[in-house]
Amino acid sequence: MIADAATGVALALRGEGDPYALSGILRQEDALTPAAVRVLGADALAPYAVEHRAVAVGADDEAVVRQALAAYPPGADASAVSAWTYRGLVEAAHAFLPGGAPPWPPPPEAGTGWVESDPWPKLAHRASQLAALALPPLAPGLAEQLAGRTDDLARGFVRAVRRRDWLQAAGLGRWLARLPEAPQTLGLDSGLAFVRQMGGTDPRVALHVAAARRFHGRGW
Amino acid sequence: MVTDRTAPVETATLAAEVEGLLEPAEADGVFRDTRECGGALLLAALLLISPPTPRPKTDVR
Amino acid sequence: MTAGHSDPGLLDRMVRSSLGWLEGARGQFRLPANVTTDADPNLTLKPLGELAELTQLIGVLHPREDIRHTARGLFAFAWNETRDGELFAELIRGEPFATYPVELYGVFAQAGLRHAEVDELVRTTTRLRGWRVAREDHTRTLGVLNAERRIGLRQHADFSAVLALTGLGGLPEPWALDRKAAYGVTHDVFHLTDWGRNRQRLSPELAQYLRLWLPSWLENWLEEQLWDLVGELLAVTACLPKAPHDPAAWQRLADAQAADGSVPEMGAAPSSDDPDELFTACYHSTLVTAFAATLARIAADEAEAGPSGGDPALVGGRTPCESESAP
Numbered sequence: 001m002i003a004d005a006a007t008g009v010a011l012a013l014r015g016e017g018d019p020y021a022l023s024g025i026l027r028q029e030d031a032l033t034p035a036a037v038r039v040l041g042a043d044a045l046a047p048y049a050v051e052h053r054a055v056a057v058g059a060d061d062e063a064v065v066r067q068a069l070a071a072y073p074p075g076a077d078a079s080a081v082s083a084w085t086y087r088g089l090v091e092a093a094h095a096f097l098p099g100g101a102p103p104w105p106p107p108p109e110a111g112t113g114w115v116e117s118d119p120w121p122k123l124a125h126r127a128s129q130l131a132a133l134a135l136p137p138l139a140p141g142l143a144e145q146l147a148g149r150t151d152d153l154a155r156g157f158v159r160a161v162r163r164r165d166w167l168q169a170a171g172l173g174r175w176l177a178r179l180p181e182a183p184q185t186l187g188l189d190s191g192l193a194f195v196r197q198m199g200g201t202d203p204r205v206a207l208h209v210a211a212a213r214r215f216h217g218r219g220w
Numbered sequence: 221m222v223t224d225r226t227a228p229v230e231t232a233t234l235a236a237e238v239e240g241l242l243e244p245a246e247a248d249g250v251f252r253d254t255r256e257c258g259g260a261l262l263l264a265a266l267l268l269i270s271p272p273t274p275r276p277k278t279d280v281r
Numbered sequence: 282m283t284a285g286h287s288d289p290g291l292l293d294r295m296v297r298s299s300l301g302w303l304e305g306a307r308g309q310f311r312l313p314a315n316v317t318t319d320a321d322p323n324l325t326l327k328p329l330g331e332l333a334e335l336t337q338l339i340g341v342l343h344p345r346e347d348i349r350h351t352a353r354g355l356f357a358f359a360w361n362e363t364r365d366g367e368l369f370a371e372l373i374r375g376e377p378f379a380t381y382p383v384e385l386y387g388v389f390a391q392a393g394l395r396h397a398e399v400d401e402l403v404r405t406t407t408r409l410r411g412w413r414v415a416r417e418d419h420t421r422t423l424g425v426l427n428a429e430r431r432i433g434l435r436q437h438a439d440f441s442a443v444l445a446l447t448g449l450g451g452l453p454e455p456w457a458l459d460r461k462a463a464y465g466v467t468h469d470v471f472h473l474t475d476w477g478r479n480r481q482r483l484s485p486e487l488a489q490y491l492r493l494w495l496p497s498w499l500e501n502w503l504e505e506q507l508w509d510l511v512g513e514l515l516a517v518t519a520c521l522p523k524a525p526h527d528p529a530a531w532q533r534l535a536d537a538q539a540a541d542g543s544v545p546e547m548g549a550a551p552s553s554d555d556p557d558e559l560f561t562a563c564y565h566s567t568l569v570t571a572f573a574a575t576l577a578r579i580a581a582d583e584a585e586a587g588p589s590g591g592d593p594a595l596v597g598g599r600t601p602c603e604s605e606s607a608p
Contacts, residue, residue, distance in 0.1 A: 002241070035234055039241045071231075072238050081243040121500060125246050151493060158497035161456035163249030163504070169456075185490050187454035194456075251505050254459040 006203035012047035023060035037068035048096035124156020128171030166199020170208035177218035192219030299571035302542030366396025387428030423472035455494035512569035519576035
């Protein structure tokens with residue numbers, strides 16, 4: 001179900017397939033839809049970030065997102081990834097589903113101490129799990145902090161490709177596409193193409209690579 | 221996996237599953253190396269201070 | 282890269298322990314009577330050549346006298362095994378177009394151990410047009426060029442031009458590196474810097490490339506437990522200006538070293554009763570460990586002393602035993 005939804009998002013980002021509607025690929029009546037939206041996070045709304053979208057966002061989409069936010073809030077002891085992905089979905093709702101009634105809740109606080117303190121392999125793994133937040137204009141503060149560790153994220157990309165962890169590599173490649181100064185010798189454009197060729201059968205890999213291309217013009 | 225749409229939704233179980241999907245453990249690395257094919261194997265050149273012939277990781281000595 | 286503090290005590294223990302095992306393995310390094318004819322050079326000349334190359338460096342550069350003393354003893358043993366260089370005359374007469382006798386002789390020649398007849402022979406063979414024909418492996422060509430420089434011969438090709446063709450000089454995508462390419466990169470650095478003796482030969486561009494990507498490669502091959510490559514990557518790290526130090530990586534290599542000082546090439550220590558088999562499985566990684574820990578120790582001393590302190594002979598990575606221009 002998540003894979004199908006990710007495929008739908010990736011297709012929309014590539015400008016293929018039918019016009020995207022979240023409630024079209026994840027139906028409101030489906031009991032598992034809130035869980036799937038929560039897992040996809042901000043990426044559930046990524047196609048709405050594409051300019052000049054053809055179809056207006058409907059009320060059904062709003063309802064689907066509200067369900068997800070209500071059903072799976074991060075707990076008091078939530079991990080940074082859980083807190084940040086939730087925040088990402090709230091931010092995306094604000095950005096791409098404006099004018100909701102009642103208004104969307106304010107984005108909850110999420111910690112960034114790990115960006116400073118994680119050793120680079122751990123940092124890279126965590127950042128890749130938050131790749132949906134690389135969607136502009138979300139999480140500008142997090143992006144700025146991660147920019148301070150651009151080289152470490154690039155090292156994570158290298159490590160991930162070498163150990164054939166395509167999902168992690170794609171997520172990191174997407175962040176590096178958003179950050180201003182990915183190292184030139186990394187070969188980010190060819191790297192994203194390589195990851196798509198090698199691991200693109202995983203819809204989430206395809207989604208990240210498509211997002212890097214659509215929003216940042218990176219990757220062949 | 222969150223794929224079975226007919227099962228009754230156990231909220232607590234599902235919440236744990238969602239957390240797991242958000243933050244999966246890192247997969248084991250897959251290391252597969254380039255194989256040599258062709259003449260190089262036949263030459264058996266002396267490689268001064270060069271790597272030993274690569275062996276698969278499972279090699280038992 | 283982790284800017285951790287080095288542990289000179291740990292590094293010195295690793296070198297001592299490695300040299301101790303190598304001492305005990307002298308019998309296996311000894312050359313058989315048929316070494317110039319039908320013995321497998323990879324099992325005879327290659328181990329002895331590596332022993333000579335790395336113990337020469339340790340014997341000159343290690344800051345601790347007891348370690349230098351042990352290493353010099355092993356280097357003298359290696360020269361003795363070549364019958365004071367007579368071996369190279371025999372090898373070159375048998376295989377005048379092979380590069381390996383020249384490469385091996387260069388190890389001793391740079392230390393001032395020469396054999397007059399060999400000097401005459403290589404002056405002739407390395408001047409042939411045939412010697413200048415491009416070789417299949419550019420990294421290997423760098424090794425030949427370095428040997429020519431050590432012996433004082435005219436270099437048969439332009440070092441920089443050949444370096445540009447290698448896996449280091451081409452600055453390939455760092456994720457597109459397989460095992461063979463990784464060994465290529467480490468050896469490109471060793472030949473370029475004369476095994477860490479002339480680290481300033483590493484251009485800023487190459488140093489920056491290595492500084493960025495070595496941590497990723499190190500992490501990968503630590504995970505694969507390919508200890509000789511781990512040691513080589515740590516040695517290359519120690520060749521960088523203001524060399525970074527990764528204490529966790531060093532600890533993992535130290536953990537792989539057995540109580541007897543041997544370091545297996547891959548994975549856990551081999552279980553075998555055959556001493557020859559154990560030797561083949563361990564000698565290379567054990568030598569590399571001693572070499573890498575020596576370079577890291579020197580880098581740590583430099584960091585301690587600051588850029589203007591320390592042994593003046595080592596400032597800028599220049600060593601006393603060599604000058605830039607060949608004799």
